[in-house]
Amino acid sequence: MEEIASLNKCFEFYPLVKELYNTIQTYRGAIQTKNLDIFLQWIREQLSSEKNPFYYYALRLLSDLQAVKNALISPFSNGLLEGQINRLKTIKRVTYGRAGLAILEKRVLYRL
Template sequence: MFNVLQKLGEQRAIKRDALLRMLALRDKEAVVAGLTLPFNNGLVEGKVNKLKLLKRMGYGRASFALVRQRVLHAL
């Protein structure tokens, strides 16, 4: 039983590796740019996270105008 599970795991690993290789080759330019360029989305992701937090905090309790004021004040 263990041998069957091990073979199945190896087959899936081979398929997964082949898929990752194919995707990396298809998007080679984007992969190289992501690994070499100094730019990232960290600042934008941080702002989006903060906006989502403010929205969750006011959900069901605050009017749109109040949420808008909190968002504009936080930025």
């Protein structure tokens, strides 16, 4: 509760922070709930003026809107695959130049 009180006090002193906070929370809510309508409304609001804090971010999202829409409406994710690729690359970097293929294979298979 102390954090909320501090946040509200910050909003009193800096009204622009409250606007920024609300913008971020709207975006965050749209992504977490996978609500495409709220997300598209958020993009429209941000693109309404170059002075909006996330104008260029929204412009970048708009350039790849189909991929973002698919991520919001599809129940599928490639996160598990990306995690395994990241793990493999990390192991490869750690053992670079010090281990042969046999040791690399063991580290991958036994999660060392």
